[in-house]
Amino acid sequence: MDSCDPVDTPIVDRLKLNEDPLGIPVDQTHFRSMVNALMYLTASRPDLVFAVCMCARYHASPTKNLLEALKRVFWYLRGTINWGLWYLKNTTMALTAYTDADHAGCQDTQRSTSGSARFLGEKLVSWSSKKQKSTAISTTEAEYIAMSGCCHSLSKHIDIRHHFIHEQVKKCVVELYFVTTDYQLADIFTKALPRELFKFLLTRLGMKSVTPKTLKRLQEGEKE
Structure with a gap:
């Protein structure tokens, strides 16, 4: 991923993933390890949540198309590695x-x-x-x-x-x-x-x- 080109969204506009029964199967262990790494990041990166959760639904039988969707999240991270939430000290309690x-x-x-x-x-x-x-x-x-x-x-x-x-x-x-x-x-x-x-x-x-x-x-x- 070090040489990948960054993208500006973690998932393609209007993309709807499915089980892709006719798709080319990919290594399940590798797919799951990628999902788990991204799941860890969602604790502080709300911008990743939807894309990662969508991909995680299919961890039992991942395909090439699903892997490409998952890779895109990493491409997005490549361009937004410094992004995060900023909390001011004077936050109200409402x-x-x-x-x-x-x-x-x-x-x-x-x-x-x-x-x-x-x-x-x-x-x-x-x-x-x-x-x-x-x-x-x-x-x-x-x-x-x-x-x-x-x-x-x-x-x-x-x-x-x-x-x-x-x-x-x-x-x-x-x-x-x-x-x-x-x-x-x-x-x-x-x-x-x-x-x-x-x-x-x-x-x-x-x-x-x-x-x-x-x-x-x-x-x-x-x-x-």
Whole structure:
């Protein structure tokens, strides 16, 4: 990978992976080791989460096409090796969560993908991208499942999810707001996005280039 050309997104725009039953098989151990290395990085690189989780779904029977998709994540890392999250000391304690779902995004099971991003003040502290455990029959149901997973990961049925959310709103524990597609920060965890939108959401998530020069500038700005 040292000589690879960098790319500006970890996954091709609108790409939907599948089991690729007619594809050329590749070494399973090698594929899994690559996935595991990237999984470790997702703890501090939210921009990798969707692409890595998509590839990880097929670790049991990887093919050449799936390996190429996985390699692209490394090509992306090649050009963004200095990127990371920046946390200021004066972060407020208000908790805000964004959640979204890509209805029937999985080509093999027709299950949806839930994505969520949780902020403490303006700083991202938690994120996830998960294939839903049941098949949602509509976008609305998929989003209910995603929203419930963001608030209560142990809910199992759509009616329970609905009443749980309704109860929390009624008790004023949470407040719900509609977010337009262009500003839905959880969208980056549910599907492969165009380059411009991907980069825009990255800045909204708080990711920055943290080269020594940039770190010095950010630290000086924090002191002002």
